[in-house]
Structures are given as C-alpha cells and as structure tokens.
Amino acid sequence: xxxxxxxxxxxxxxxxxxxxxxxxxxxxxxxxxxxxxxxxxxxxxxxxxxxxxxxxxxxxxxxxxxxxxxxxxxxxxxxxxxxxxxxxxxxxxxxxxxxxxxxxxxxxxxxxxxxxxxxxxxxxxxxxxxxxxxxxxxxxxxxxxxxxxxxxxxxxxxxxxxxxxxxxxxxxxxxxxxxxxxxxxxxxxxxxxxxxxxxxxxxxxxxxxxxxxxxxxxxxxxxxxxxxxxxxxxxxxxxxxxxxxxxxxxxxxxxxxxxxxxxxxxxxxxxxxxxxxxxxxxxxxxxxxxxxxxxxxxxxxxxxxxxxxxxxxxxxxxxxxxxxxxxxxxxxxxxxxxxxxxxxxxxxxxxxxxxxxxxxxxxxxxxxxxxxxxxxxxxxxxxxxxxxxxxxxxxx
Amino acid sequence: xxxxxxxxxxxxxxxxxxxxxxxxxxxxxxxxxxxxxxxxxxxxxxxxxxxxxxxxxxxxxxxxxxxxxxxxxxxxxxxxxxxxxxxxxxxxxxxxxxxxxxxxxxxxxxxxxxxxxxxxxxxxxxxxxxxxxxxxxxxxxxxxxxxxxxxxxxxxxxxxxxxxxxxxxxxxxxxxxxxxxxxxxxxxxxxxxxxxxxxxxxxxxxxxxxxxxxxxxxxxxxxxxxxxxxxxxxxxxxxxxxxxxxxxxxxxxxxxxxxxxxxxxxxxxxxxxxxxxxxxxxxxxxxxxxxxxxxxxxxxxxxxxxxxxxxxxxxxxxxxxxxxxxxxxxxxxxxxxxxxxxxxxxxxxxxxxxxxxxxxxxxxxxxxxxxxxxxxxxxxxxxxxxxxxxxxxxxx
Numbered sequence: 064x065x066x067x068x069x070x071x072x073x074x075x076x077x078x079x080x081x082x083x084x085x086x087x088x089x090x091x092x093x094x095x096x097x098x099x100x101x102x103x104x105x106x107x108x109x110x111x112x113x114x115x116x117x118x119x120x121x122x123x124x125x126x127x128x129x130x131x132x133x134x135x136x137x138x139x140x141x142x143x144x145x146x147x148x149x150x151x152x153x154x155x156x157x158x159x160x161x162x163x164x165x166x167x168x169x170x171x172x173x174x175x176x177x178x179x180x181x182x183x184x185x186x187x188x189x190x191x192x193x194x195x196x197x198x199x200x201x202x203x204x205x206x207x208x209x210x211x212x213x214x215x216x217x218x219x220x221x222x223x224x225x226x227x228x229x230x231x232x233x234x235x236x237x238x239x240x241x242x243x244x245x246x247x248x249x250x251x252x253x254x255x256x257x258x259x260x261x262x263x264x265x266x267x268x269x270x271x272x273x274x275x276x277x278x279x280x281x282x283x284x285x286x287x288x289x290x291x292x293x294x295x296x297x298x299x300x301x302x303x304x305x306x307x308x309x310x311x312x313x314x315x316x317x318x319x320x321x322x323x324x325x326x327x328x329x330x331x332x333x334x335x336x337x338x339x340x341x342x343x344x345x346x347x348x349x350x351x352x353x354x355x356x357x358x359x360x361x362x363x364x365x366x367x368x369x370x371x372x373x374x375x376x377x378x379x380x381x382x383x384x385x386x387x388x389x390x391x392x393x394x395x396x397x398x399x400x401x402x403x404x405x406x407x408x409x410x411x412x413x414x415x416x417x418x419x420x421x422x423x424x425x426x427x428x429x430x431x432x433x434x435x436x437x438x439x440x441x442x443x444x445x446x447x448x449x450x451x452x453x454x455x456x457x458x459x
Numbered sequence: 460x461x462x463x464x465x466x467x468x469x470x471x472x473x474x475x476x477x478x479x480x481x482x483x484x485x486x487x488x489x490x491x492x493x494x495x496x497x498x499x500x501x502x503x504x505x506x507x508x509x510x511x512x513x514x515x516x517x518x519x520x521x522x523x524x525x526x527x528x529x530x531x532x533x534x535x536x537x538x539x540x541x542x543x544x545x546x547x548x549x550x551x552x553x554x555x556x557x558x559x560x561x562x563x564x565x566x567x568x569x570x571x572x573x574x575x576x577x578x579x580x581x582x583x584x585x586x587x588x589x590x591x592x593x594x595x596x597x598x599x600x601x602x603x604x605x606x607x608x609x610x611x612x613x614x615x616x617x618x619x620x621x622x623x624x625x626x627x628x629x630x631x632x633x634x635x636x637x638x639x640x641x642x643x644x645x646x647x648x649x650x651x652x653x654x655x656x657x658x659x660x661x662x663x664x665x666x667x668x669x670x671x672x673x674x675x676x677x678x679x680x681x682x683x684x685x686x687x688x689x690x691x692x693x694x695x696x697x698x699x700x701x702x703x704x705x706x707x708x709x710x711x712x713x714x715x716x717x718x719x720x721x722x723x724x725x726x727x728x729x730x731x732x733x734x735x736x737x738x739x740x741x742x743x744x745x746x747x748x749x750x751x752x753x754x755x756x757x758x759x760x761x762x763x764x765x766x767x768x769x770x771x772x773x774x775x776x777x778x779x780x781x782x783x784x785x786x787x788x789x790x791x792x793x794x795x796x797x798x799x800x801x802x803x804x805x806x807x808x809x810x811x812x813x814x815x816x817x818x819x820x821x822x823x824x825x826x827x828x829x830x831x832x833x834x835x836x837x838x839x840x841x842x843x844x845x846x847x848x849x850x851x852x853x854x855x
Contacts, residue, residue: 068700089679124523283485286735301467333732339682
C-alpha cells in the first residue's frame with residue numbers, strides 16, 4: 064500500500080535540506096544556491112547518507128526531478144531575456160561577454176592540458192570555466208539595490224551573451240567529446256546546425272510571439288498561456304537534445320520566446336512557484352554528487368585553489384578588458400560581477416561526469432570552484448559598489 | 460550524453476496530451492479532468508502505446524510525478540477549506556455530507572458483495588462510490604456563475620465534509636485490507652489513531668497558524684511561506700502514511716492548516732502554477748492505466764452501467780435526504796451537485812489496484828464510472844439551475 068511513503072520521505076528530506084541550506088547561506092550574505100548545494104553534500108552519501116547513490120543515479124525519480132528543475136530554471140532565465148535587450152546593451156556588453164568567454168576558456172583549457180588531459184577533454188574542462196551565472200549575478204545586484212547602475216546593465220547583458228556563448232560552446236564541446244575527436248567538418252556541422260536551430264527558433268519564435276500572442280489565451284483552461292509555454296519548454300528541451308545541444312538550451316530559448324508575449328509578466332510570476340518547488344532538487348542533488356573524499360588530500364585542495372584562482376582571474380581580466388571604455392573603476396566592478404559561475408558551471412560539470420570526461424575528483428573540484436566563485440563575489444562586489452558609489456556614465 | 464532526452468519526450472507527450480484532452484473536454488462543456496483521463500487512455504498502452512506499462516509502474520519517475528501531482532491537488536483543496544467554514548455551513552451541509560457518504564457506501568458495498576466480493580473487499584469497492592469531487596463541483600458551479608446560491612454553499616460545505624469522511628473511510632478500509640481482516644480492536648485502533656492524527660494536526664495546526672503566521676515570512680528567501688507550507692505538505696503526506704492513511708490526507712491537512720495563515724490568498728495563487736504543471740501527470744497516468752480491453756465485452760459494459768447508475772442514484776438520494784429542509788427543488792439541485800466523483804474516486808481505485816484488491820476490470824469500471832459521473836453532472840446541473848433560477852432561501 065505505502066509504496067509512496069519512501070519517496071515522499073526522500074522528497075521531504077531534499078526539499079527541507081534545500082530550505083535550511085539556502086536560509087543559512089542567505090543569513091551569511093551568500094547566495095542561497097551555495098547553501099542548497101552544501102546541504103545536498105551534507106545529506107548525500109559523503110556525509111549523512113540520507114540520500115543513497117542509487118537514489119540519484121541516472122533515470123531515477125530524483126534525477127528526473129532535478130532535470131525538470133534545471134530546465135525550468137533556464138526557462139525562467141530566458142523569460143527575463145528579450146532579443147531586443149541583447150541588442151540594446153550594445154557593444155560593451157557584447158565585448159565583455161565575448162572576452163569573458165575567451166579568456167577563461169583559453170586559461171582553463173591551457174591549465175587542463177598542462178594537467179595532463181588531452182585536448183578534447185581539456186576543451187570540455189575549459190567550458191566549465193566559462194559560464195557566468197546570470198541568476199546569481201542578478202540576485203546579488205538586486206540585493207545591493209544596484210540594478211540601475213550602468214555596470215549592472217552591462218553585467219546583465221554580458222551575462223546573457225556569455226550564457227548563450229557558453230551553451231553554444233558546451234554543445235560543440237559535448238558533440239566533439241561524443242567519440243569523434245576533433246573533426247573540422249563535424250565541428251562545422253555541429254556548430255552550423257546548433258546555430259541554425261538557435262537562430263530559427265529564437266528569432267522566428269520571438270517574431271511570431273511579438274506579432275501575436277493573443278492565441279495563448281484562447282484555450283478554455285484558466286492557465287492556458289502557462290500550459291502552452293511549459294509545453295513549448297519541454298518540447299524545445301527535447302528537440303535541442305536532437306541537435307546535440309543540452310536540454311537547457313531549448314528551455315532557455317522557450318523562455319526567450321515566451322518573453323515576447325504580452326503575457327510575459329504574468330508568466331514570470333507564475334514560474335516562480337515552479338522554481339521554488341523544483342530547482343532545489345537540482346541543486347541539492349548536484350551537491351549530493353560531490354564526493355568529499357576526493358577533496359580530502361593536499362594535492363586535490365591545491366588543485367581546487369589553482370582552479371578557483373584561474374576562474375576568478377580569467378573572468379576578471381575578460382570583463383575588465385571588455386568594459387575598459389567605462390573607465391577603470393567601472394571595469395573592475397563589471398569584471399567582478401562576471402565572476403560567479405553557479406548553476407551553468409555545475410551543469411557542465413554534471414554533463415562531464417555523466418559523459419565520463421570528468422573524473423570524480425575533477426567533478427568535485429569544478430563544482431567546489433563554482434561554489435567558491437559564487438561565495439567570493441557577493442562580498443567583494445558589495446565592497447566595490449559602496450566604495451565607488453557613482454559610476455562613470457560613459458553610456459546613456 | 461542524452462540520457463535526459465527520452466524522459467523529456469515522455470514528459471512532453473503526457474503534458475501535451477493533458478492539454479489537448481482538457482481543451483476538447485472543456486469545449487464539449489465537460490470538466491477538463493475528463494479529457495485529461497481520456498487523453499491518458501489514448502496515449503497509454505490501450506490505444507497508441509506512446510506510454511508503455513513499464514514507464515508507469517510503481518516507483519518510476521512518471522509514477523512519482525503523478526503522486527506529487529495528486530498530493531499538490533489535495534493540498535490546494537485543503538488550502539480553500541477552513542475549519543471555520545466547515546462549522547459555518549452548518550447542519551444541512553453536515554447532513555448532506557454524512558448521508559452522501561452513507562447511502563453510496565451502503566449501496567456500493569451491497570452491490571459489490573452481491574457481485575461476489577468478500578466483505579473486506581466490498582468495503583474497499585464501496586469506498587470508491589463515496590467521495591464527491593470538491594474540485595469538479597466547485598469548477599462547475601463557478602462556470603455557471605452559481606457560487607452565491609444557497610445550494611452551492613451547501614454543496615461545497617457538504618463536499619468538504621464528504622471528502623474528509625471519504626478519506627477517513629479510505630484510511631480505515633485500506634488498513635482493514637492490509638491483511639488483518641475485520642478485527643474490531645484493530646479497527647478501533649486504526650480509526651482512533653487516524654482520527655487523533657487528523658484532529659491534532661488539523662485543529663492544533665489551524666490554531667497555531669491563526670495565532671501567528673508571521674514567522675512564515677521570516678526566512679530570507681523570497682518565497683519562504685510557500686516553501687514552508689510545501690515542506691509541511693510533503694512532511695504530513697509522509698507522516699499520514701505512517702498512520703495508515705493515504706498520503707493525500709496529510710496533504711489535505713497541510714493545506715487546511717495553511718488556509719489559516721495570513722498568506723493564504725498568496726499561497727492559493729502560487730499553488731495554481733504547480734497544479735498546472737503537475738496534476739496533468741496524475742490524470743493522464745491514471746487514464747493510461749485504464750485497460751480498454753477489460754471493457755470490450757457486454758458483461759463489463761453492463762457492469763459499468765449498473766455501477767454508474769448506483770453511483771448517481773445513491774449520491775442523489777443521500778444529498779436529497781440531507782437537504783430536504785431547503786425544499787424539494789433545492790434538495791434536487793444539491794443532490795445532483797454531489798454526484799461527480801472525479802479525482803478522489805480515481806485515487807481510491809488506484810490504491811485498490813496497487814493493493815491488488817481491484818481486478819483490472821474493476822479498476823477500469825470504477826475509473827470509467829468516475830469519468831461518467833463527472834460527464835453527466837455538468838449538463839444536468841446547468842439545466843436544473845436555469846429551470847429554478849431563484850433558490851428557496853430557507854437559510855440566511
């Protein structure tokens with residue numbers, strides 16, 4: 064009779080762990096996500112063992128809930144991102160985004176290759192150095208009431224461009240890793256079809272929605288617009304995997320398309336409870352996959368220190384160089400604003416682990432690095448923003 | 460790499476099937492739930508086979524999503540139900556609720572026993588005749604703009620009482636079925652602990668929340684109140700299984716407790732997107748479990764006709780007798796308002812199937828009966844409400 068009770072207890076443990084971890088982190092002025100990952104590490108096999116390895120294996124209910132959680136998260140990020148916004152933030156944001164990808168990718172890849180990985184795997188590792196977490200950055204700026212500053216707009220715009228580039232890069236790297244090695248024709252095909260998919264869906268979908276989104280309210284159901292965009296989200300998440308891209312890219316595109324509808328504001332509100340229920344599963348289960356045993360020796364801790372330093376410095380340099388037009392102070396703020404990695408870095412690490420590219424130790428190091436960058440940034444950013452209250456407004 | 464894509468496709472199929480089925484049903488002036496169940500039957504093994512039996516087995520991701528869906532649904536029903544409301548609708552609603560349980564239970568049990576079930580199983584079958592769907596009834600009255608009529612208030616109040624009694628009955632019947640047979644001491648223990656659990660949690664929880672619910676907003680998280688009541692929902696759903704009750708009883712209690720908070724209105728809104736995403740999984744998977752092959756012969760169709768007739772007549776008689784004080788016309792409206800079974804009947808049938816009490820044929824018949832009562836009621840109720848526009852207001 065009570066087949067449901069075991070899974071209910073597990074769901075309860077995961078959800079409550081996320082709330083407690085998130086709350087403690089926020090009281091320590093850290094992003095909640097840091098606490099959720101840490102809580103997962105604690106309830107997971109590494110420490111308490113309340114969640115066992117077979118409960119978080121691929122295809123289990125918890126794994127699927129985590130997948131739905133991260134798909135919805137990227138959908139929500141897309142929902143706050145219009146094609147128009149990407150254009151408006153202009154040259155500086157684009158430069159920051161591009162340099163913020165190139166510098167960490169180059170430095171990360173060089174380090175990985177120097178550490179003994181072949182180039183194929185090194186590129187995958189490098190990809191984990193790339194993606195700024197738009198979510199964490201935005202949440203930090205919001206908490207500091209700094210969303211209207213020029214640097215904030217540049218950071219957010221760049222984070223979006225950065226996100227897209229990182230996802231593209233991820234798609235390319237994942238496909239490359241899919242056994243074929245570095246094949247220029249395959250590389251071009253992968254890149255071309257991925258770009259075409261993103262362009263057609265993103266541009267076409269946005270056009271359609273901007274032209275007419277009244278039909279979303281046509282169905283009799285009270286939440287028809289939400290239901291339709293959620294179906295779009297699940298559908299595009301699936302289709303993007305057919306193009307060799309991660310499911311989250313499709314979800315992000317679905318969100319970006321939905322951001323053009325006249326129901327965008329309502330949808331943004333309605334997605335929040337879904338995130339509140341489901342994203343904790345992603346972060347807690349992510350954390351529960353960290354094998355602390357892998358970090359329990361000097362060489363691993365040394366590697367973690369090096370990786371984290373590279374992650375911070377490379378992003379800072381990329382962001383600084385990209386936004387020098389704003390002046391040295393603003394460029395420093397932008398650079399630090401780009402540092403937190405958060406969910407996307409963790410997603411890439413998870414993919415790397417699932418694909419067998421990352422060792423458990425490398426996975427633990429990359430996830431811990433994402434965690435550390437997300438923990439280091441908020442206090443530094445707060446200090447810089449208070450120290451230089453008036454930004455140099457070189458842009459209108 | 461693409462381990463996630465198969466499950467994403469399945470999620471997409473289930474979700475879209477629910478939307479299409481629900482939309483068609485609503486255009487045919489039927490409750491959406493009818494269409495969702497029918498859609499599940501169509502995409503399931505009986506017809507298209509897009510969902511295979513091993514994808515909906517106990518403990519699979521889809522099964523867990525369905526479980527979460529129904530837990531959230533009953534949580535939402537609880538969220539619209541205050542202890543206070545249960546008292547205010549008074550004697551008539553109570554009488555309708557009680558007689559609306561006793562008459563169908565007695566008639567259903569008698570029929571089941573006459574059909575060859577032993578008394579233990581007959582009581583389980585009888586329980587499936589009992590529960591009025593508060594959700595369906597409320598949705599129908601809302602569509603007809605009749606929520607302010609006296610009969611509507613009685614129907615809603617009675618549906619809530621009916622729901623609680625049905626759940627209690629279900630808990631008792633499930634425990635009885637748990638191998639022990641009819642043992643008076645066990646019966647009293649089961650009943651006593653179930654009643655005590657419900658009373659302590661329901662009454663105590665409501666008192667605590669009414670006294671002070673400000674602490675729900677204390678945590679730093681933006682959706683802290685929602686997160687806390689969802690944790691309560693998962694926790695009580697689990698604990699209620701420890702008392703031999705169904706998980707949905709705990710979820711309902713959690714909702715009822717949360718209805719006493721000052722955040723109740725916000726919570727009610729926030730729960731809607733969760734229902735929109737997750738309840739379709741319950742109804743579609745419910746439908747996909749119907750084995751049409753079991754209904755494909757004259758004797759089964761005959762049995763379905765008899766069961767549906769008993770279900771309608773017994774509820775009508777119980778509701779009519781309970782509300783005679785309102786006059787013959789209003790009593791007829793109330794009686795018909797109590798007819799739809801919907802989700803709770805389906806839940807009981809699912810439990811019966813999982814427990815091995817129901818044969819596939821009996822499951823198919825009970826689910827089809829729930830479907831038919833939900834399909835028959837709306838047109839009849841609409842006709843009666845239009846025919847007798849002014850209700851006899853014997854109550855203030």
